[in-house]
Amino acid sequence: MATAKQNFYKWHRILGLTALIPVIMWTLSGLSHPFMSNWFRPTIANEVYKPAQKGIKPALSLQQVLDKNGISELVNFGLITFNKQAYYQILGKDSTANYYSAINGNLLKDGDKQYATYLARYFTQDSTSKVKSITLQKTFDSHYQPINHLLPVWKIAFDRPDGMDIYVETSQSRMGTFNNHTRKAMLTVFEQLHTWAFLADIGGEQFRIVVLLIVVSVMFLSLLSGLTIYALFWKKFKTAQQNRKADNRKDTRFVHRFHRQIGLIVSFVMLTFVTSGAFHLIVQLHNIDPQGKTYTQLINRKELAFSNLQLPADSVKNIALVRYQDSAYYQVSDTKKNIKYFNTQTGTQLADGDVQYARQLANFYNDRHKPEKVYRRVNVTQIRQFDNEYGFINKRLPVQKVSYPDGENWYIETTTSQLATKVAGIDRAEGLSFIFLHKYFGMSWAGKNIRDIVSMLAALGVLVVSLFGFAAFIKNK
Template sequence: MATAKQNFYKWHRILGLIALIPVMMWTLSGLSHPFMSNWFRPTIAQEVYKPEPSKIKPSLSLKHVLDKNGISELINFGLINFNNHTYYQVLGTDSVYNYYSAKNGDLLKDGDKLYAIYLARYFTRDSTSKVKGITLQKAFDDHYQPINHLLPVWKVAFERPDGMDVYVETSQSRMGTFNNNTRKVMLTVFEQLHTWDFLAALGGDKFRLVVLLVVVSVLFLSLLSGLIIYGLFWKKFKTATQNRRRDNRKDTRFVHRFHRQLGIIVSFVMFTFTVSAAFHIIVKLHNIKPQEKSYRQVLKSSDLSFSNLQLPADSIKSVALVKMDGTSYYQVSDLKKNISYYNATTGNSLTDGDAMYARYLAGFYRVSEPAIAEKTRGTVTQIRQFDNEYGFINKRLPVQKVSYYNGENWYIETTTSQLATKVAGIDRAEGFSFIFLHKYFGMSWAGKNVRDIVSMLAALGVLVVSVFGFAAFIKNK
């Protein structure tokens, strides 16, 4: 029995030493997260684009403009107002946006760049700073991470002391994110210390996740062995403390004692961190698949017999084109987030069109899943606000939630024909586990500041226990 106890002690120290550096990296970056995402987060004048109603009515229809410029096919279009002009924003089959005057049909040179700069100045309310650079970004990187979801975006860099960069998606006139110099540094530090992006650069994302899972497992075993040791030796620890106090001897093992006592106090916190992290990594590994196909439509200008100038003009926010079951429709979004559909040939309104289009797109993205019977084709609900299942991390609103009989929810942004996210049984469980056990959303009732302070104290507790454990190991040498 004594040998078994000593072996437990030995393995606990080995596991603790292996986990020491990772724990320090995770806890220090965890301590920095509230500063990055809340307290030191840069501010921007305007986060949402709210254009004023244009006083300039299009003189030419979309079809007229397309015909004038010899465009027989397109992917989509929008109607854009900026710099006191109205333009047709046309996405060609080459996936490039071109801008044509709605007054005379003339092409605006570098129109998408100019509109991106216009939006960036709108969001920052900065009309004077020079634009240091503008780049079309088609992939994520350290400063524009996958959490931002939107691609492609224009990165507009201003020549300012704070080094402000604004990422804008011109197709939807919205902002992806914005970073100043401080946030750029903090993002890089967090990604390297917390999610270990350097491993992905070495061996790919699957390699990174496997290494993280192994290290988290070591941390969990270190926690478990520590609790077992306390249970096996607690009488010995208690007797030693009583004898020391009786003999009035100096406490030479206070480091060991504090490590044990604090370890018991923060053991539940360590358990929630390790279990939620492991679950998160396992689900990510499970969900690694070949790149999902993206939806692409091609419409013919000859199908646009019904003029877009004849569409109901009341409170229109945006207008686009969609193709569903071989038929082209105008997709009209109003200021109240209602989305209507009009046949591009006849002008007839399509009843419940957005729900139909959401089901159509869900069927496209769900092509690899088992076929759904017509009677269980999925219920559709429009989501206008983020919630625990469809959180802020997903960026896109409004979306249609298509729910199937097997518990799958497919969130579709119909205005871009994009899959925002898919939530199934294991995804849902992991999502709740991560936000409540890892990010402490259970404290949201007390406010974000209190929640951040509690999570920081939890991370600090784990860090202190680890440091005391290492100090105890050094004293034993």
Template sequence: MATAKQNFYKWHRVLGLTALVPVIFWTISGLSHPFMANWFRPDIAKEVFKPLSQQNMKPQLSLKQVLDTNHITQFVNFGLVNFDHQSYYQILGTDSVFQYYSANTGRLLKNGDQAYAVYLARYFTQDSVSAIKSLTLQKTFDGQYQPINHLLPVWKVSFNRPDGMDIYVETGQSRMATFNNNTRKAFLWLFEQFHTWDFLAAIGGDQFRLIVLLCIVGIMFLSLLSGITIYGLFWKKFKTATKNRRAANRKDTRFVHRFHRQIGLIVSFVMLTFIVSGAFHLLVKLHNQGSMEKIYNQVINSKDISVSNLELPVPDSLTVKTGLIKYFGITYYQISTSKKDVLYINAINGKELTDGDKLYATYLSQYYREMSDVKNHKAKLTVTPIRQFDNEYGFINKRLPVQKISYPGNENWYIETTTSQLAAKVSGIDRAEGLSFIFLHKYFGMTWAGKNVRDIVSMLAALGVLVVSLFGFAAFLKNK
């Protein structure tokens, strides 16, 4: 029995030493996260772009007139934007490139998308003075523009300023995806290399990275389990040794070992929450590897537009955004109003589609679910407009407003109808993983106390794990 206990103790040391460097990496990078996401997050003058109403844009030409003037017979969508005191039709071609045509003359604005991206970046920063260092169309995610930002493609507008400010804008929706200064870029690099270990993906791909991280998390769990077991097996021995030392008034020469045991017992639950939520997160990511995200495409024919976009039965003073969608082969104007309604007007006869946004959202959700019989699908669905983030559909998803389509089996699909994009799918294991991660890993259960308190608590938890690991390493060195 004594030999078995000693072997157990030996394996705890081996496991602990194996996990030591990863634990240091994860806890230190975890400690940096509140600084990056909250305390050292750069300020931005404007976070949301407020477009002019169609009444204030005062377009002289209709969309159809501009299309005919420029011999455009097919395109994907359009918008009406105003910048530099001019109004333009923003037309997305079948080549996925935005072109800008004057709403008064119909003439093409050269490099219009770049000009609008710079205009938006200056609007968000309220910086009309600094020179633009570079302008890049970003079609993929990278270390500074990570998948958490969701939106692609975006323009990366880099200002020539001491703080190195970069603004990422999605011109099609006139919105900002994210922004970084030099400090935030440094934190992002630290987090990417030491928390998510993206350098492993560069070596062997993302699946290799996930498997390696899962193996390390498994070793951490075994180290935790063996440590708790050792305390249970030896606690009488530890208690007797402490009692005898105090009775003999001897110097405590094994205080490092004692602190490692005591603090380890205190933070063991915290370690367990980090390990379980982290492992669950990695397993779900590994499970979802290789699943291709379906993309919705539409092509609008100019001949399908009979009703002028300037003569729709919605007051220009309420119209903030107009686009086009195809719903079961019929083309509709999609009108976003200042009252946050989305209306659908038939482009041929001018009639409104009742409950159009709910119908279109359901249509898209069934498209993304790859259902073959969309029209005759008889499942009882609930469609709910979502205008603010919550625990299930959090800020991480970026897109608002969206429609939530709830299917039987507690399966929810979130659709941004103005872009025809799937914003999020939440069901089964994905929901459980999301909740475990935000509550057990990011401590969202402390949100009631405020973001600062939540960040401090999470930092103390990470710091506790780091201290235990360092005391364990010090105890190992002391035994040599």
């Protein structure tokens, strides 16, 4: 029995020392997160683009502009107004967006850059600062992370003391995110210390997740062995403390005692961090899809017999083209988030067009369900606001929630033909586990500041226990 107890001591030290550096990295970066996401988060004048309700009416139809410029095929188009001019935003089959005047059909040089800059100035309400650089970003990086979802985006860097960068998706006239010097530094620190992005650079995403799972397992075993030692030796610890007080001897093992006492107090907190983190990583590993489907379409000029100028013009916010089954349709979004579809050959409206198109896209992205077997059992509901399942981090609204009989929900943004996210049973459970056990959303009733303080105290407790443990190891030497 004595040998077994000594072995527990030995393995607890080994496991604790192995997990020490990761614990320090995770707790310090966890402590920094509220500063990055709440207290030191930069502010911006406008986070949503709201164009004037009455734009400049185009003099030319889409067909006239295409014919004038010799364009026979296109992926999509939009009608936008900026700098007191109306333009057709035409996405070619080479994925390049060109802008043509809706008044005379002339090409606007560097139109996408100009519109991106216009939007960046709108969001910041900064009309005077010089643009230091503007680059088209097609991949995520440390300053524009995958949590922002939107790609490609233009990165507009202003020449300002705060180093403000604005990320803009011109196809939907929306902002991806914005960063100043402070936030950029915090994002880099958090990415390297908390998510260990450097491992993905070394061996890929799967390698990163596997390594993190191993480290989290070591932390769990360290926690478990520590609790076991306390259970085996608590009588001995209590007797030793009583004898020391009775003999009036100096407490030379106070570091060990604090490590045990604080460790017992924060053991539940550490358990919630470890289990929710491990569950999060397991689901990430399960959901890795290296191929990732990309939806594409190509519309021929000959399909556009019905003029876009004949479409209902009341409260139109966006207009685009989509292919549903074997026909092309104008997709018209209004300011009330209603989306209607009109055949480009006849002008006939497609009944329940957005629902039908969402079903088609869901069947494209979700190839596990055969449409003919589940069609009548699939429910489609438009989501106009974020909720617990489809949270703010998903960025895209409105979306159609396509619910399958097995409980899977596929969220489709029909205006971009993109899959916003997929939520299966395990995803739903992991999401709740992560927000309540890892991010302490159970404290949201007290306000974001209190919730952040509680989560920081929890992380600080784990850090203190680890440092006391390390100090005890050094003292034993």
